[in-house]
Amino acid sequence: MDILKSRRRFLTGLAAVGVFGPLTQFGLARIALAGQSQQAKLKVVFFVVPDGLAVDSESAYSSDGRGLWHPSANGLDTSDFQLNEVSQELAAYKDQSLYLRGTILGPGNEGHNGWTWALRDSQKKMASIDVLLGEHIPGTDPAQRSVFAGPHAGIDGTPWYVSWSGQQSGGGIRTPVQDPEVLLQNLFGTVSREVREKQVRNSHVFDPVLADINEMRGRLSGVQKQKLDTQLDAVEQTLKDMEETLPPIGECAPLELESVPFKSAAFRNQVQASHHQVVATALACGITRVATIQVGRSAESLNILDVSDVTNPHDCAHRYAGLAVWKKSRQWYTQRVRLFMDELARHTDPDVTTDSLLKHTLVVFTSEMADGAPEHTKDMPLVLMGGASGLLKSGDGAGRYFNITAQGDRKQEGNPVIGNTMVDMQRIWATIAKAAGTSVPYAGNVDPVSGIFTNV
Template sequence: MGILKSRRRFLAGLAAAGVYGPLTQFGLARMALAGQSEQAQLKVLTVVIPDGTAVDSYQGGGFGDGRGLWHPTAQGTDTTTFTLNEVSKELEAYRSQSLYLRGIISGPGNSGHNNWNYVLRDSAQSQSSIDVLLGAALPGTEPSHRSLFSGPHAGIDGTPWFVSFQGNAIRTPYRDPMLMAESLFKAPSKTRRALEPGAGKLLEASLADILEIKNKLSPGQRQKLDTHLDSVEQVIKDLEETRPPVGACEPITLEPLDYQSAVHRTRIQADHHKVVATALSCGITRVATIQIGRSAESLNIVDVSATKNPHDCAHRYAGEELWRGTRQWYVRQVKLLMDELSRYADPDMPGQSLLDSTLVIVTSEMADGAPEHSIDMPLVLMGGACGLLKCGDGAGRYLNITAQADRTHHTGNPVIGRNFVDMQRIWATVAKAAGTSVPYGGNINPVSGIFTNV
């Protein structure tokens, strides 16, 4: 009976503190503006495209030839003179703020679709992904959303191949944009309750009741309880650290659509962009990941083909036109995301756009979806990034980093050879630029030439 009473008190405390609902703020933006520091703060937005960007040619086999549709054509290894390819040219509008890297390997290089386990993590697939690590180091005003994870069409068919990890735990992304918006933004009345100084105290009182019964439990029961208590303690900490937003958070109006339907795919993608950009512009979070679709995804891109799924198109089963068209559609969504970021004001720097302070990182869980390899990975860094990104002084830049290689692949490709930089070193470099580090084993030496402060 005592346990049930404690449980009821605990649940009542959660409800009173607003834990069962979203914890973020609406309508307090103008109050926060008065306290702005007017100092730009770095934001990091990572976009993961499924099934590669066709880095190999349509005729490329085995581990490919490196002569496909993504990597720019350049005469040197570090140059501002380069030509974007049939897929990468979708980002032509943002060339001036772009750094295209070449010579990267992710995971073992031949893990196929399983490389979703590696792409944003360490080479041993044992630690948190880079977005989670950055979220802890670059806090926004809402600790419970310190690393926002958006997955418009990831896993809607029940295959949870999600690229973001908290330790060894796979994180589940928001897939319904309306649900994501409801979680991030809420009515002023609920905001006031969540921000009350005593909100965490309600949880602490209930937590004390639970601790009283801990010694009466078996070792196995205590271990399970400890796991739950850790989560509750984090909620308490998040409640106490929640602050009003720093930017102009305006209500978001979205049309209810079936987010699992191929018919609405492009609209749903755009809605995710809008919600993520708004959260960044409010200062709610400074780190976000958008996983456009899971590896080997099955949802058709009706703008390209209503009958052939993009995974088959990546494998070149549906012909050259659809192979090219699906890859271009994915990258075009990134261009539209950049457009969205450009439309929002920076939350800390009046007169600047959100894109001026945002580093956008675009990659895939594999390099090419036909041979299913992850060597010569696609990776471009874009955006103002608070002036940290070395992007050729406004001309755009292409950088082959194989001279800093730490790994050799038995095949390689005819264009750049067999020496590659491990992807985890890219994440170590991004982390250092953001003022933190990665807890990864092996080589985590930063790659030089990417950021002005590394």
């Protein structure tokens, strides 16, 4: 953390001495992108909501494929499809969406344990796809390779989180940042006036950074010193890059958030929106190119006041209070991702400043469960959205529905709509990884699914 603070002081120091003119700290975060040609760079956001999106019917506790999520389509691969009662909430982005049908997560019947598989391999041993992508396509801040935002995720002390560092990175579940103000600080930092004045008096803007790091190194030894040296290599490379750059292109406006109780149901919508703003701003500033937004957690208990002030979301998913709040709660979650898409559309892309951020972002929307009543993970809700720098095959501007069961690798009991084979979700992650120019270190079948991206 001290190293990151030193780096932020360094950035502010550059501004203070006028090296790059009157730039904001947010603009400085994009310096590493300056002077380059406007070459599109893919950004990826995983948006995960809890307890499924109602893929089952209103009357049957079985995956009969006639629920409220999956579109109805006139073909297995077609742009002639109609959104359902829940997916209809994304109608504004239908023309840049690919609705996938026929995936399975984990064993298919693990219920709320789906969060342990959601973005990972089928053996749940390795890093989740967001972490793997972040290692391969970093932004300007190496400490923010994969941002993990958690509006209301685990605020009750139940750490059911969907992002994992995996064995490659030492193992372990990642904890999302729940407070959007803390997330903002972590990404952009704050520097006092006293520190800025002190930096101006220094003969060289590098001095405060190097002094802090060397002082810390003198107090460490062994493994801790090794870790610091590793971080120091990254900082030195960043400094080298900055020395060779020009002022940043485009605009990276500062962001201010209103301070509200981030665990309160009364401020649920506002806290969610603040997370959207911080993540979108980080992407627009080039700080990171990969993020995960986990809304709540599986079996969450914090009421959604827009849905019900007496029935929590978990009970709504089980239809304990009737079908109306079941549908309304699933619609509320889906509305959140639509609002996030709106936020991306408002920002300018940091790499191609004539385009919106959304044009070069792939948003992956799913859940850790298919349906919260029978608690299964078969025929998962999954839609890929956004311009994705032209890589996503979303029907040439008309939107697309794609039943991928013909490429299935998992045998399942017959589904009356889609048949008896499904695609393991780890193959979807393998496909996204390949589209981004990397691969997944997962055991078992990692054959990419064809027909999703133009380059796979």
